[in-house]
Amino acid sequence: MIGFDLTKEQLECQKMAREFAEKEIKPYAAELDKRPETAFDWNIVRRFAKANLLGLNVPKEYGGLGVDMMTAVIVAEEIGAACLGIMSAAAGNWLATTCLKHVGTENQKRRYLTRCCGGNALLAALAVTEAEAGSDMAGIKTLAVRNGDHYILNGTKIFITNAGLANFYIVFATSDPKKRHSGLNAFIVDGDSPGLTLGAVEDKIGLRASQVGTLIFKDVKVPVENLLGAENTGFLIAMQTLDMSRPCLGGAGVGVSRAAYEIALSYARERKQYGRPIIENQAISFMLADMAIEIEAARLLTWKAAWLIDQGMDSTKASSMCKVFSTEMAERVCSRAIQILGAHGYTRDWPVEKYYRDAKAMAIYEGTNQIQRMIIASML
Ligand SMILES: Cc1cc2nc3c(=O)[nH]c(=O)nc-3n(C[C@H](O)[C@H](O)[C@H](O)COP(=O)(O)OP(=O)(O)OC[C@H]3O[C@@H](n4cnc5c(N)ncnc54)[C@H](O)[C@@H]3O)c2cc1C
Known part of the structure; x- marks a missing residue:
């Protein structure tokens, strides 16, 4: 059975997203784009939070809108029509929450998914890319070494959307670079972890309203309970x-x-x-x-x-x-x-x-x- 009719809920969400994009994003798009410095704006994030759009795909039981994928792409179309740059901050959240939703334990979801929902929602990000690991993710060098009930992370991530702004990051690191794909792990890292700092912020030709930058990990302690999924399945x-x-x-x-x-x-x-x-x-x-x-x-x-x-x-x-x-x-x-x-x-x-x-x-x-x-x- 194939049909192109949207459900009542999908139509309502499309209308909500269109009105939100017209009123809360479009009027600011040109001004933020024209600022000489990268023009990330917390006020816009607050507007996303008020509409619970940072928790778009987070299940309702954790406070999100809990929409299906079809609704998510419809919302993405409406927001993308207003400003892709402003949308990037929310898209960083959607990436991180998608990952957490699918592989997080109940405890991880309660602790972190909930932070992305509601009027006080915070930003999140997914950090994969490194100097020698762009397309080739298996080249990741950021090292995660187990030390008792913690992992210690050392390395540098580049081109990370919401770098320096996120409350938490999903960070991909390796237990041994020689193992390539099979040594990778994903961790939830709190944004205020000691040893985690923001490096350079990129001066991009577009998406000017979005902050993309470098994250430096120096002996960052991550509790073992923040490992996502089974070991070496990153x-x-x-x-x-x-x-x-x-x-x-x-x-x-x-x-x-x-x-x-x-x-x-x-x-x-x-x-x-x-x-x-x-x-x-x-x-x-x-x-x-x-x-x-x-x-x-x-x-x-x-x-x-x-x-x-x-x-x-x-x-x-x-x-x-x-x-x-x-x-x-x-x-x-x-x-x-x-x-x-x-x-x-x-x-x-x-x-x-x-x-x-x-x-x-x-x-x-x-x-x-x-x-x-x-x-x-x-x-x-
Ligand atoms: C605006 C922006 C936001 C970003 N946000 C994030 C983020 O939030 N988190 C994150 O982890 N990363 C982020 N990135 C990084 C992005 O995911 C990487 O730039 C991307 O994976 C490509 O890596 P690279 O730039 O190192 O290019 P490279 O891998 O060096 O590739 C360079 C060129 O070679 C091509 N190429 C490479 N290997 C092959 C091959 N085997 N066959 C054919 N062609 C090949 C590529 O397609 C590309 O055209 C962001 C990048 C941008 C521009």
Whole structure:
């Protein structure tokens, strides 16, 4: 049975997310983007918390909204349409809570998932990437050595969304770098742990409202009860988490593309050259038609991946497919929107160039699109 009708709850959540995005995010997007320094803003986080959107996928019993994956991608589309940069802080939470929800013990969930929910919700983050471990996660060098009832963590994580802001981090470390995949473990690390410090904050071309930076671990003590899952299963935990988070990137890609497309459509109807609206030229109307086709195709791939997850079925290939297609589609659609707006599109007076800069990041994080193609190819 396949249907494209959303349930009453999904429609309500979509409406709530659209109103939230219009009122609480969109009005701040341009200003935060234009600040010379990275412009992370706690006020926006408070607004997310008030709507309980930081706990979007956290089960209701821990205080979250407890939505299914289908609803999560619909929410991601609405928020992505308003500002991908501002959305990044919440997306950092969704990554960490997805991981905790699936592998955390009851005690870990009570202690940490609850922190991401309700009006006072705090930020969380997932820390995988290192200087020598980007795409190749098995190259992680951050060392976790057991010492009685603690592990001692030493190492450096780079490009971490919400670095320096999160109340806790899900950190991937190795018991022995020589073991590669089979030596990896995931730990919950409190943000205020002694020995954990924030290094450089990145000066990014897009997602300016999001803080991405370096985390330095120097003899950080982590209680053994903060180990996630069984020992040496960190690689699997990361892969499963990313399978379940990538559809939200698909949704975000659809959202930012929809925003760019709507601006381009309306501009093409208004802008006159040679005595008639530019949309009356087939070259422009076909570009808009292609944009509409691609947005719809990306939405369907995304919904399929979300549906598979909600059915408890394997979503690996579908998650990677929707991530690649939607994020590359977003680059194409945003680029075409700039083209349709002509010189105006190339200025910071219109938001389409920001959408383009923001969208580019999505082809890189949560596994680059080349790595997604490797996953898909291995499953053909
Ligand atoms: C805005 C932003 C936010 C981020 N947030 C987080 C976060 O919260 N947590 C976190 O842990 N990380 C985060 N990252 C890091 C991100 O996950 C990594 O950048 C990504 O995994 C790629 O690693 P890399 O940059 O080292 O590229 P590399 O792995 O060095 O890759 C460089 C290029 O080579 C390609 N490549 C690599 N290996 C192969 C191969 N075998 N075959 C074909 N092509 C290959 C890649 O696709 C890429 O094009 C973030 C990055 C950005 C830009």
